Amino acid sequence: MSIYRVAIPSPLYRLFDYLPPLNSASPIHPGSRVKVPFGRSYRIGVVLEQTNQSSVIFAKLKPIANIIDSTPILSSELINLAHWASDYYHHPIGEVISTLLPPALRKEKPATLKPSFIWSVTSTGANIQPDTLHKAIHQQHIITLLQQQPAGLNQEELKSKGPENWRSVIKTLIKKGWVHAATTAIPTPATQQNVTHKLNEEQQQASNAIISACNTFKVFALDGITGSGKTEVYLEAIEHIIQTGRQALVLVPEIGLTPQLLNRFKARFQVPMAILHSAISDGERLNTWLQAANGQAHIVIGTRSAIFTPLLSPGIIIIDEEHDLSYKQQDGFRYSARDIAVRRAQGANIPIVLGSATLSLETLYNVSKQRYVSLKLTQRAKTARLSCYHIVDIRNLRSTQLLSSEACTAIQTHLEAQGQALVFLNRRGYAPILLCHQCGWNAVCTRCEKPLTLHQKSARLRCHHCGAEHPVTQTCPSCTNKELNPIGAGTEKINETLKQRFPGINIIRIDRDTTRRKGEMEKLLEQAAAGNKSILVGTQMLAKGHDFPNISLVVVLDADYGFFSPDFRASERLAQLLIQVAGRAGRAERPGEIIIQTHHPEHPLLKQLVTKGYSAFAQTELKERQKAQLPPYLFIALLRAEAIRYEHVEVFLQQAKKQFQQQTDETTDILGPVPAPMPKRAGHYRGQLLVQSPHRQKLQTLLRTCIPTIAEEKTARKVRWSIDVDTQDVY
DSSP: OOEEEEEOSSSSSSOEEEBOOTTOOOOOOTTOEEEEEETTEEEEEEEEEEESOOSSOGGGOOBOSEEOOSSOSSOHHHHHHHHHHHHHHTOOHHHHHHHHSOGGGGSSOOOOOOOEEEEEEOHHHHTOOGGGGTTSHHHHHHHHHHHHOTTOEEHHHHHHHSOTTHHHHHHHHHHTTSEEEEEESSOOOSOOOOOOOOOOHHHHHHHHHHHHTTTSOEEEEEEEOTTSOHHHHHHHHHHHHHHTTOEEEEEOSOTTHHHHHHHHHHHHOOSOEEEEOTTSOHHHHHHHHHHHHTTOOSEEEESGGGGGOOOSSEEEEEEETTTOGGGBOOSSSOOBHHHHHHHHHHHHTOEEEEEESSOOHHHHHHHHTTSSEEEEEOSOSTTOOOOEEEEEEOTTSOTTOOSOHHHHHHHHHHHHTTOEEEEEOSOOSSBSEEEETTTOOBOBOTTTOSBOEEETTTTEEEOTTTOOEEEOOSSOTTTOOSOEEEESOOHHHHHHHHHHHSTTSEEEEESTTTSOSTTHHHHHHHHHHHOSSEEEEESGGGSSSOOOTTEEEEEEOOTTTTTTOSSTTHHHHHHHHHHHHHTTSSOSSSOOEEEEEESOTTOHHHHHHHHHOHHHHHHHHHHHHHHHTOTTSSEEEEEEEEESSHHHHHHHHHHHHHHHHHHOOTTOEEEEEEEEEEEEETTEEEEEEEEEESOHHHHHHHHHHHHHHHHHSGGGGGSEEEEEETOSOOO
């Protein structure tokens, strides 16, 4: 009798064996979902194998309760990728398989594609004067949008451009006979301009190299300075792929980049596209997932988890801003979307492009080993010119003075020239510390033992680590003094300072606090793109790939935070962030100017970045990493544990260390256990153990031998633990 091996979401490192369903002779194909008894309940799992043998006594095997899918929903390609990812990252296969599925398919829900809708104005609606709807502003808004797009708008576009209650407004307009809804199998682009741009010589050489490898696995590292037109190279390569009848998968690091990139793609291609990220509903995600799987979506654009999107005919994978930390999952299944993308491209025998103005040191290392092909763009596209840098020494500024006189003068000059300025501070909130001037008390999160950040507009104290928040206290709980001082500055305070310093100027703040609601990011980006004589204030959300043609000045505040971090990657990340945010200036006809405020104007990292650029810095950093035997010249995995009592953490990690030491050799080091850099978070004490080896295969063999045993230890039940292979957050 056939026995089916099923992947079930659980912390156990194995598949589970089941008999065929009772009274059913239908075969179950690998990749199909089934409902199975599991403990005292039922779970949804995916059949991965069919066999005739089991390690479980036949009499104890239970039958599958129900077959959900008559045909597989996961291809053999994705199943193989899941097996590889489970093995490499040492994560339970059931949870890996669950990650591959959209949330709707993790339940007993049919994998059925629902028709999408395109809403357009009727002949009556086309003649409506929007000004006459001033008492119904939401109806006025949508009628205006639809009159501007005669081909209609789909759900994703109405969600991003329309009011929050767009569905109810659309229903009202349909009843009035002003709007018509038509079904379509997949949302089609409303813009059909088919805009193309003439590539410069470097862009053409890069696109030619990618196109020439369209039928083979090859990794291209597209190293292009900010504003050099990397997206145009992507578009040129994708156009060729689509013409051959295949699909393109494009990953971006942040949801905020998706609308802007989508608009570029819509202006270029007259093909159906699909969007995948966490901000869309489960139903939308299922539809998009199925459209990609059956080949209806020619281009799929998404964030990290979109790397697992099924493709009927994959042709190319593109990872934009490949250096970005957002591609590494930081909890649960701790995978790197970039590295899994390389593995997936290899399995599908297709090219993959890793693009960035600040390539990660891992990618540059692979280029040096000739594993990746280097493509360089050294010139800014069109008439854009390279920006000039100015380092401003702020050691003589008063602590309350946030902007130097040089920065204020430059902002005023650029505003008078009808330009825009971007003031960058990678810290949100009003102030990171609320301090009692009399006794020294400061507001601290009791669950994390870290200072609470003051958010003045909402009058709340928030912990940016665990999310806890409290109302702002008016008196010191230690000495009852009423003089509580905010220390330091965040984007909220900078926003207030700029309003006072530049009255009448539009200040646009973009950070997590101002973009929490759906559609807010898109609206703020539209304001930024449209307006002259305005100042943008923001965190690293503004540093990632956005194209603001009117920005001619970037002012970087507090550029020193990465100079003295214990994390060996801190200098790399600081350099990447500085180059990326500086790259927002001077992307069109306006020349760009960069002002960097620092307490360490003579720091060698800063001087090298400003005078020689990121490439020179990266080569220096790689040499230092090699001397110190740090990644990418060393391979690491971090075993983390947390519990309400630290002794449980320490006992678990000590036992894990013994397991590793019994299996290791002299080339592998086991460091720790030690408390985590943030020893307490959300009420749990945290510790870690670092395993490192100069040989990837030896490290993998060690983990493969020890992790299943560690998972079975009794002490593992008293802690929450995880293994993070190729960790990006050691300290």
